[in-house]
Amino acid sequence: MRILFVAGGTSGVIFGIVPLAQQARNAGHQVLMAAPENCMGTVNTAGLPGVPVSTRTMQEALIDRRGVRVPIPEDLHERYIFNGRTFGRYAAACLDGLLQLADRWRPDVVVGGALAFAAPLVAAYAGVPYVKQAIDMGEPRTIDLAAAAELGPELERLGLYEMPRTDLYIDICPPSLRPADAPDAQMMRYVPYSTQRPVAPWMHRRGDRPRVLVSAGSRVTPDSDFDILQGLVEKVGRLDVELLVAAPEPVAEKLRPLPAHVRAGWIPLHQAAPTCDLAVHHAGGNTTMGYLSYGVPQVLVPYLPYCVDYSVRLHEYGAATMVDPADDSADNIAAVCAEMLTTSSYHDRARELATEIAGLPTAAEAVSAIERLAGSRATV
Structure with missing residues (x-):
């Protein structure tokens, strides 16, 4: 079976669908992952064959079809619409490359990450099932609706009057945190993935002090979101802890020099996480x-509005504390961290969720569900 994986426009969202793509390849299926040209390194490092389908970047999608840069709204609902239309424009930029790939390779199934809105369009064009895979605990539906509105010209071009429906939804959200109105899904255990580096002894051997890790994600650069990471490092660095700063190497270099109790660099999550207290x-x-x-208990500061919804759910469950970005002062961040490090309930609730995640069906079972879907479609 030929399975086309359609990734989003950044390495972070590619990380989310790599384990399923690797499992599909290991099961003997032919796999291609379509992504923008600037993400080919991430795809190929995962051992997956990548096909570049656009030279545009997500940053360029901030400019609308008239060539005007869209201002980022302050209102949360308007920000969701802004995000959806941005992802929609990015999907439109990938569409021609995807349609040409579908004509050449003729996939049997298309699998798209939750924000890869070109995936259902190419599946409809190719006449094959569309599988949607969650890449986190879920985004507000307003984003999907805004993306569909932005993709109006592309839908009309393909003879479609609405976004194609999902034939199979693969969800990774722990059942205890799924919203009440979440759709039926093939559940799948989340497996962390990131690009690797040589494992140093300190990554899996902690010292005597609590170990706290700070991150602003894989998308941070010396020129973009650097202030967010630097601010978190300074705020958490006030505590008597061993501090790890997970960041791309150019970003880590800009942070240096750092105190002796702080290490910064590209730290693969699954190497450091088992030793972290927060x-x-x-x-x-x-x-x-x-x-x-x-x-691992977490302090969540959702600088991106689409992260607010699941941050609230995790906060209410008791495995994390959400801090409003407007309240991320040094004193507040330090106080929240200090409380969480000394309150066992956060650790207990976080471990409950980890156990729940570990008990979910494996990626191999999700691949089997895709096989059944393709088989049932083939016999119709």
């Missing part, structure tokens, strides 16, 4: 799910 970060989907899967 993670403090931007509430990105992969980071949140990754530390959740290891039972």
Whole structure:
């Protein structure tokens, strides 16, 4: 079977669908992962064959079809619409490349990450099942609706009057945190993935002090969101802890020099997470799910509005504390971290969720569900 995986526009969202793609390949299926040209390194590092389908980047999708840069709204609902239309424009930029790939390769199934809105369009064009895979604990539906509105011209071009429906939804959210109105899904255990580096002894051997990790995600650069990471490092660095700063190497270099109790660099999540007492970060989907899967309590500062919904759910469950970005002062962050490090209930609740995640069906079972879907479609 030929399975086309359609990734989003950044490495972070690619990380989310790599384990399923690897499992499909290991099961003997032919796999291609379509992604923008600037993400080919991430795809190929995962051992997957990548096909570039656009030279545009997500940053360029911030410019609308008239060539005007769209201002980022302050209102939360308007921000969701802004995000959806941005992802929609990005999907439109990938569509021609995807349609040409479908004509050449003729996939049997298309699998798309939750924000890869070109995936259902190419599946409809090719006349094959569309599988949607969650890449975090879920985004507000307003984003989907806004993306569909932005893709109106592309839908009309393909003879469609609405976004194609999902034939199979693969969800990774722990059942205890799924919203009451969540759709039926093939559940799948979340497996953290990131690009690797040589494992140093300190990554899996902690010292005497509590170990706290700070991150602003894989998308941070010396020129973009650096202030967010730097601020978190300074705020958490006030505590008497061993501090790990997970960041791309150019970003880590800009942070240096650092105190002796602080290490910064590209730290593969699944190497450091088992030794961490707390993670403090931007509430990105992969980071949140990754530390959740290891039972690590988290301080979530959702600088990106689409992260607010699941941050609230995790906060209410008691495995994390959500801090409003407007309240992320040094004193407040330090106080929250200090409380969480000394309150056992956060660790207990985080471990409960880790156990729940570990008990979910494996990626191999999700691949079997895709096989059954393709088989049933073939016999119709």
